[in-house]
Amino acid sequence: MKLTGKTDIDAPIDFLYRTLNDHATWEAEARQRGVEVERPADMPLAGPGAGWRIRLPYRGKVRKILV
Template identity: 50%
Template sequence: MKLTAKEDIEAPIAFVNAVLTDFETWERAAMRRGADVERTDRMPALGVGMEWKVAFTFRGKTRKLNIKLASMLAEQSLGFDVMSKPAEAVFGIEMAEMGPRRTRIVLTMELKPRTLAARLFLQSLKLAKAKVNRRFTLRLSQLCAGVEDRYRNREKV
């Protein structure tokens, strides 16, 4: 199953890229929401090959993911491979400069089941694909609004 959403942000592409690649902030945000996040690579700098183990509770069960930064083109795109026992996903973020203070983000996620239970779950998601896509787009809009707020607050200082 493939989900896609796009949104425009009122901020320069360099700022958007800096926010999206600030992985320590994303780790802390996940921990504030109750997830256990552990960085498993030994890379000293930002780059392809960064890995995390993430555990969180969803629908009453503890879910565990391994996330790997699979590709990265500065101010263009980020690609992540997400692995878990029941399913795997490829997650991509593309950035395009629309103007000096406007950036378009395109988010894509492709889910692939690895077990029968995951296959049944994805089949039920496909039946409600319009609703799932709306929620996916809403989450991207919220993320983009947060990036815009950070940019506006940074300008005022």
């Protein structure tokens, strides 16, 4: 499955960059919503190739996603 989306955002670019790159906050937000988040040891923490293994309930099933 490939999901895409586009939205125009009325905010300064430096604010958006800082917000989107605040990985710790994104992880905490996901955990608060019941998502299991794991940082694979074979992936870098930031930059190209960074990622997460995620398990979450979606439409009645537990989904496993590599992001």
